[in-house]
Amino acid sequence: MAIEIPKLPEHMHSGATRFIGRDVKRVEDPALVSGTVEFIDNLDIPGMLHCAILRSPHPHARVLKVDTSAAEALEGVAAVLTGEDARRWSNPAYTAPEGWGAYCVAVDKVRFVGEPVAAVAAENRYIAEDALELIRVEYELLPPLATPQAAMAPGAPVLFEAHDSNVVQSRVYNWGEVDRLFAEADHVVSNSFRWNRVGANPTETFGCICQWDLAENSLTVHGAYQTPRFWVAARAMALNLPSNKVRIVSHPMGGSFGGKGGPRGTDISALLSRKSEGRPVKYIEDRMEYLIAGFSQSWDRHYEASLAVKADGTVTGFKVRLIDDQGAGTEGWGTISVAKPLAAFTGPYRIEAARYDTVLVATNRAPSGAYRGYGPPPHFLVLESLMDMTARKLAIDPAELRRRNYLRPEQFPYTTPAGNEYDSGNYEAVLDKLLAMADYRGLREEQSRARAAGRLIGIGVASTVEPGVFDWNAYATVGVPGIGVPEGVKLAFDVFGNLTVVVGFTLQGQGQYTVAAQIAADYWGMDFNAVKVTTAATDVTPPHFGPGGSRLGVAIAGAVLGASQKLEDLFCCVVAHVMQTQPDQVELMDGRLRLKQNPAVGMSVAEVAGLMLSRADLLPPGVEPCPEATYVWTAPNRTMPDEEGRCRSYLTAANATHLVMLEIDRETGRTDILKYFIVDDCGTRLNPGNLEGQLQGALAQGVGAALYEEYVYSDDAQPLVTTYVDYLIPTIHEIPMAKKDFVVTPSPFTPLGAKGCGEGAMHTTPAVIHCAVNDALAPLGLEIRETPASPRRLWQLLHQAK
Amino acid sequence: MKSQLEFRANSAHLLLTLTDSEFTMKPAPFDYLTPQTLGEAVALLERFDNEGEDAKIIAGGQSLMPMLAMRIARPKVLIDLRRIAGLDYIREEAGVIAIGAMASKRSAEESDLIRNSQPLFHAATSLVGHRQIRNRGSVGGSFAHSDPASEYPAVALVLDMQMKAVGPGGERLIPADEFFVTYMTTSLEASEILTEVRMPVLPAGTGWAIQEFARRNGDLALAGVALSLRIEGGVCRQVRMAAFGVNPTAVRLPAGEAALEGQAPDAAAFARAAAAAAAALEEPMSCIHAPGEYRRHLVKTLAERCLVEAAGRAR
Numbered sequence A: 001m002a003i004e005i006p007k008l009p010e011h012m013h014s015g016a017t018r019f020i021g022r023d024v025k026r027v028e029d030p031a032l033v034s035g036t037v038e039f040i041d042n043l044d045i046p047g048m049l050h051c052a053i054l055r056s057p058h059p060h061a062r063v064l065k066v067d068t069s070a071a072e073a074l075e076g077v078a079a080v081l082t083g084e085d086a087r088r089w090s091n092p093a094y095t096a097p098e099g100w101g102a103y104c105v106a107v108d109k110v111r112f113v114g115e116p117v118a119a120v121a122a123e124n125r126y127i128a129e130d131a132l133e134l135i136r137v138e139y140e141l142l143p144p145l146a147t148p149q150a151a152m153a154p155g156a157p158v159l160f161e162a163h164d165s166n167v168v169q170s171r172v173y174n175w176g177e178v179d180r181l182f183a184e185a186d187h188v189v190s191n192s193f194r195w196n197r198v199g200a201n202p203t204e205t206f207g208c209i210c211q212w213d214l215a216e217n218s219l220t221v222h223g224a225y226q227t228p229r230f231w232v233a234a235r236a237m238a239l240n241l242p243s244n245k246v247r248i249v250s251h252p253m254g255g256s257f258g259g260k261g262g263p264r265g266t267d268i269s270a271l272l273s274r275k276s277e278g279r280p281v282k283y284i285e286d287r288m289e290y291l292i293a294g295f296s297q298s299w300d301r302h303y304e305a306s307l308a309v310k311a312d313g314t315v316t317g318f319k320v321r322l323i324d325d326q327g328a329g330t331e332g333w334g335t336i337s338v339a340k341p342l343a344a345f346t347g348p349y350r351i352e353a354a355r356y357d358t359v360l361v362a363t364n365r366a367p368s369g370a371y372r373g374y375g376p377p378p379h380f381l382v383l384e385s386l387m388d389m390t391a392r393k394l395a396i397d398p399a400e401l402r403r404r405n406y407l408r409p410e411q412f413p414y415t416t417p418a419g420n421e422y423d424s425g426n427y428e429a430v431l432d433k434l435l436a437m438a439d440y441r442g443l444r445e446e447q448s449r450a451r452a453a454g455r456l457i458g459i460g461v462a463s464t465v466e467p468g469v470f471d472w473n474a475y476a477t478v479g480v481p482g483i484g485v486p487e488g489v490k491l492a493f494d495v496f497g498n499l500t501v502v503v504g505f506t507l508q509g510q511g512q513y514t515v516a517a518q519i520a521a522d523y524w525g526m527d528f529n530a531v532k533v534t535t536a537a538t539d540v541t542p543p544h545f546g547p548g549g550s551r552l553g554v555a556i557a558g559a560v561l562g563a564s565q566k567l568e569d570l571f572c573c574v575v576a577h578v579m580q581t582q583p584d585q586v587e588l589m590d591g592r593l594r595l596k597q598n599p600a601v602g603m604s605v606a607e608v609a610g611l612m613l614s615r616a617d618l619l620p621p622g623v624e625p626c627p628e629a630t631y632v633w634t635a636p637n638r639t640m641p642d643e644e645g646r647c648r649s650y651l652t653a654a655n656a657t658h659l660v661m662l663e664i665d666r667e668t669g670r671t672d673i674l675k676y677f678i679v680d681d682c683g684t685r686l687n688p689g690n691l692e693g694q695l696q697g698a699l700a701q702g703v704g705a706a707l708y709e710e711y712v713y714s715d716d717a718q719p720l721v722t723t724y725v726d727y728l729i730p731t732i733h734e735i736p737m738a739k740k741d742f743v744v745t746p747s748p749f750t751p752l753g754a755k756g757c758g759e760g761a762m763h764t765t766p767a768v769i770h771c772a773v774n775d776a777l778a779p780l781g782l783e784i785r786e787t788p789a790s791p792r793r794l795w796q797l798l799h800q801a802k
Numbered sequence B: 001m002k003s004q005l006e007f008r009a010n011s012a013h014l015l016l017t018l019t020d021s022e023f024t025m026k027p028a029p030f031d032y033l034t035p036q037t038l039g040e041a042v043a044l045l046e047r048f049d050n051e052g053e054d055a056k057i058i059a060g061g062q063s064l065m066p067m068l069a070m071r072i073a074r075p076k077v078l079i080d081l082r083r084i085a086g087l088d089y090i091r092e093e094a095g096v097i098a099i100g101a102m103a104s105k106r107s108a109e110e111s112d113l114i115r116n117s118q119p120l121f122h123a124a125t126s127l128v129g130h131r132q133i134r135n136r137g138s139v140g141g142s143f144a145h146s147d148p149a150s151e152y153p154a155v156a157l158v159l160d161m162q163m164k165a166v167g168p169g170g171e172r173l174i175p176a177d178e179f180f181v182t183y184m185t186t187s188l189e190a191s192e193i194l195t196e197v198r199m200p201v202l203p204a205g206t207g208w209a210i211q212e213f214a215r216r217n218g219d220l221a222l223a224g225v226a227l228s229l230r231i232e233g234g235v236c237r238q239v240r241m242a243a244f245g246v247n248p249t250a251v252r253l254p255a256g257e258a259a260l261e262g263q264a265p266d267a268a269a270f271a272r273a274a275a276a277a278a279a280a281l282e283e284p285m286s287c288i289h290a291p292g293e294y295r296r297h298l299v300k301t302l303a304e305r306c307l308v309e310a311a312g313r314a315r
């Protein structure tokens, strides 16, 4: 029987929903607050060694000689790993596009400060660190390339010798008649923007324990992995192991946000285990290693962009030229962040045509990685800033300008010029609710009074679309193949009728186990706390990907519902056989399998499960004694990209509009956020508490990117930000608690109508804050177009104006 | 071989050249000693000093531990003061407030004596780091550490505080203007221990203020100003101003003091004094968050705001 997944909670046929959409207490939290969660650093395996990594102090150098003899002689050292070992036993990291990855330990040359040049496994971390001090490395310095401009200059040294330049990819996408629309425009609003490096900073850095089984030639890895199956495949390729001989046991994580990199840490620990007779080797990345050389850095961008605008404020065309500093190769999958904006290139607007001119460049900065939002947040800062510049130029209120350009509800499903299809939305309803909640008119009046008194008060209104539920085809343009991102669950009832939901991913903070439990409990009419959600190693769980690309809430809903329906069909067969009727005469309702004609007659779910496992004699012929089902969900109807990269990629298009009011201190350049409002629409809200957390957390990261955080490099490519003294993550004192409300426009394409919303406010907060900062500066004729709008930058701007 | 790596920290402002291995994060080996009396501690310091061994005192560890973990500090011996009884008092002795070096900043923050009798020191304490750091960090540790961005040295200059040091030769009192020598350096001898800091009860009617500019709540200041003044017969008297976070140690601002002395407490005079104070500063430090010129401007702004605030408090 075909599986039909309910499109709305109201369509759940097995009884009224009691948990979906409610603010239930999260199943993850008791263990987290009581400290019983086993994070990787808490785990000790008998015989375990500890790894420390020697890292390059140079951004670009040839490695002439690595002398490890003194380190090897130190008591307590089991093995020292060098580039020679890496060359012998492993392959460079697989990347997309191919050929821009390095070995886990530098072979021949180093390309960024912090790149591993040797590693030690010892009885404890202290000895391992001591041993590092005994390793002598001879370098021949090469010219450092600190910027893409330097890396593209004629005669610049080439970082990866297999290529003849440092340009990883140069590609122009044309969607529609851009040139004509710009020629016909009444106004063209153009500007340049600089988005400086920011990135994920989870509380827990990466960590793993690797054990190479020399007899079986297999690898078992315990560790903090966001997408374990993905890394299994990559590790097998890097370490020359059959993929079925690499097994990852993911541990709960203290956050990730995309920054849980770890390929090098894993490969180094694995090879150290191999070199020390298969003893387990633990590597816990420390904070300096994470900040300098982990996947902590993303989005290093130089933009030039323009809007074509009609006299009435209608925006008809959008052109973006992006030079993206990928850093020393693409092992961190930073290329994806350039491709992802295709999924929502024109944001919430009815823009007819667009051009995206991209140049991805390798430099001697750290390889850039994934970060919440994975590319669109800087893109939307550019688009929303241009919208505000247009509003100022045309003297139209910025909220009104957006309203005039929004897609209208009847236009959905809407195919954007860049090819993706938006599922649904009602942007004007979101804006109306926001403006009413914030008392927009009142705020503008307050602003004029404050301005008259000489204060620099700014108001920003910004609208964005969040591409949700990613598919690989979204990244095909940078060389990632395929369609379909399987997310599987196994539902298993035991002999007492208790239900276990086995998923392929582990805790990371978002609360997806709770969502799985809510849906399963509603389907099976059980108590929500009675559902056990658990994970298992990569080799036994169904195909899965895990969190990423704002997809897991939707995907897990689909998987739980699909598996539930499979199992319900099976239970109906069993009950029909016992009751001597046809399966279609049996239905699941409120936790019982009952006869449609005579609802008083039936069996509880527990009775059916127990019967299946203990009374094989009562089962219909051909039915196995197995009250379990697996279902693997992936987004339907995705398409291969055409020659301009156009395809149906991300399944959902959530949207949000934010409003912020802030004040700049003229003398210090400091920005204080006074008021913050959010209205969002991510379709059906499966768990309001989870959503509130996602929104507020992404808002915090957005405030960081807008005002505080920046990985600074010197002109010779030395990282100047190496600790939290200089990487300034805003704290509870700097982050406003936003006043929030929502609109619900269910997705017609997804399980229960939910949309991906995990990255959420990260798309909007940096944009809206910059819009407000520039609104505050507007009376002075000043404008900031670089992130973060730090006090120093604002002071310099204000100071130069005097 | 020395590396090119420049390690710049907001609190450090110095460029330290690290060896390759100093990417590591776990301390180098050291011995750890826990003397039970002050005498024992001083004797240990003296012995290691004579032997040419690098011994270091550890108090709350809030500054020293990160330096150990990054192997920036590599003492051979750590001497912990926490087992020594009786170094954590806060009391008044005939118009002088005495704080034992091992009193936590949190206890100073919670002390009614400090709050009522020395509100400037109290306000400075609340600006130090976060509550967790004030719980663990000692009052004495901040003086001994002599971080240029710390609030206490500036307050010490404004209040003419005195530091009591105990060494092999006995006890001595060091005035604030002789105590802080330069970046993370005091005039304490290698075998001396700071045991107490002393300050006067703030005379009634004195106006005071301390303000700083930090990127986030609890961060070390990029610039800060502490000051006190009296208003007598309608003019400003006994103006004492100091800045922190701008030079290798906290500095008095004599040009600002002179510009205000004897002037009526009005906005124009405050602006003139603040401008004079900032203009006379030695070239301020630079870091990625604040170039020197910006710091100078911050001192002017903060001084002006502090003067307004202090005048409002003066009676």
Ligand SMILES: Cc1cc2nc3c(=O)[nH]c(=O)nc-3n(C[C@H](O)[C@H](O)[C@H](O)COP(=O)(O)OP(=O)(O)OC[C@H]3O[C@@H](n4cnc5c(N)ncnc54)[C@H](O)[C@@H]3O)c2cc1C
Binding pocket: B056, B057, B058, B059, B060, B061, B062, B063, B064, B065, B081, B101, B127, B128, B129, B130, B133, B136, B137, B138, B139, B140, B141, B142, B144, B145, B147, B149, B150, B151, B152, B188, B192, B193, B194, B195, B218, B219, B220, B221
């Ligand atoms: C996140 C963070 C934020 C901070 N913010 C601020 C801030 O805003 N303002 C500020 O002023 N500080 C700040 N600090 C530093 C903090 O206040 C430290 O506690 C203080 O500098 C040192 O006190 P301690 O007791 O921890 O000393 P330790 O770290 O134990 O020692 C510091 C130094 O002083 C020496 N020492 C300590 N006690 C004595 C003694 N009795 N005699 C002789 N030598 C001694 C030690 O040998 C060592 O060299 C911050 C620290 C952190 C981690």
